[in-house]
Amino acid sequence: MVKILAVGSIALDSVKTPFGSIKDALGGSAVYFGVAASYFADVSIVGVVGKDFPQKHLDALRSRGVDTSGIVIEEGETFRWSGEYGYGLGERDTLETHLGVFEKFNPLIPSELSRSEFIFLANIDPELQFKILRQATNRNFAACDTMDFWIEGKRKELDETMRRVDMMIVNDSECRQLAEEPNLIKAARKVLRMGPHAIVVKKGEHGALLMNEKSMFSAPAFPCEDVFDPTGAGDTFAGGMIGYLAKAGEISERQLRQAVLYGTVMASYCVEKFSIEGICNLTSEEIESRFRQLKELTSI
């Protein structure tokens, strides 16, 4: 049985950075998540692509051990996104978005996958997130991402989803926007009162914050000296984190904290190269080495 199910986008990304550019590379939230999670546990991704989706990308996912049986190939074009980063790499400009077959994405989870224990709802329409939760009857743990577009346009539906997930995984501006509160700590507390038992706030180069009713954990970012392309870092973080939780088999405070560090490690490898290049060929020693370095970074 597949342990982790992730539902999200599968995309062809074109990215420009000051250090280079790439066209129609494998991307999308479900892809980054799945590749990162695959180092820790069995993972299946559900999404939709068009007939133009290159077979080599499906092969790349399968060779990483990602189960692609939930990927539907439909008549039409694959979701394409293009964006550009400046030297800061913190802010990006979206140049073009062609939703293609993703526009009518309406995932039906195959019955075997619907029995997954860990569910990741990447940044998609909260109505779809809610529908997936109802199908995932065997779940132990569900986490959810979102974005400003849904917070503004489908708040009621998003609230329904938030009431039913165990964890929200959002970036700092989304957390502030969800709570309508500028102070990040207060904002995170407020989101906790909306339903989830835990929230992880991703702060990019400033690390991540894990908060639940009882405690707070602050993880530094890995001190990357060569950030090449930040695309996918957030979903890679989620994949490493939930992958580790699925492997650990328990969701204690200690495991949650370690999971945040493993998410941080995976994200650090992601941003060093284009697309999934930085995370598709790692050894467990490379992962453990950065995990140790991260722990050392905050130890007294």
Next chain:
Amino acid sequence: MVKILAVGSIALDSVKTPFGSIKDALGGSAVYFGVAASYFADVSIVGVVGKDFPQKHLDALRSRGVDTSGIVIEEGETFRWSGEYGYGLGERDTLETHLGVFEKFNPLIPSELSRSEFIFLANIDPELQFKILRQATNRNFAACDTMDFWIEGKRKELDETMRRVDMMIVNDSECRQLAEEPNLIKAARKVLRMGPHAIVVKKGEHGALLMNEKSMFSAPAFPCEDVFDPTGAGDTFAGGMIGYLAKAGEISERQLRQAVLYGTVMASYCVEKFSIEGICNLTSEEIESRFRQLKELTSI
């Protein structure tokens, strides 16, 4: 003998924030530093004020145990700064700066104070910083702050000072500017090659980074839910940090890391109130309590 000597500004600050405003309150880098350091070790501050400087402010410093014998009172007006913060509290607008007697500040360190073991050169003209270093013949440890104005206008003099201090304490934008390098980790490494054995990069609500030739330490900010006025937080941080080092009596990696956390604790109390109100009446239990919370915040 006084253990710590700090040289910097003594000011009357007028501050507007979304939560309130205050006029001609006690401020200045030497003041914040001195008050914070006074909880850990003997500290003396050197600076200049005008005849208009209220006696009550000198009394407030003395009642905190700060030695004010190095404060010179000159004919003229005290340095006045006024600024305004928006809701973000990260960026501030300087409304007015009246240098007054601070314009011709030319510190002569009294001979007793020049024998101090720990020296903090707050953000003043690098020529003066250099001159003070030459007077401080008994020093074990000297740390230095600076700002964009001196990086741009007196780089050669600043380089001379940097070659002679043990530690630079700067914020993230100053670190990037000093190194002319956008990646903060690379920038900090580059500053280390300019002379100091260690650098502390202050990142405001994102914590602080300590780096030396051998290792790196990432400290989270204290999770403040009520940031009221960030004025003076950086100098308060430096005061807590160097105060703790002076108390510890040794500058090991472990002590440096603890010192960064004590600096963080003191800064967290500073930002909760106007002027020095948040840091002039703390108990050691209040300091230790936040120190424990900070350690818990990153422990696995």
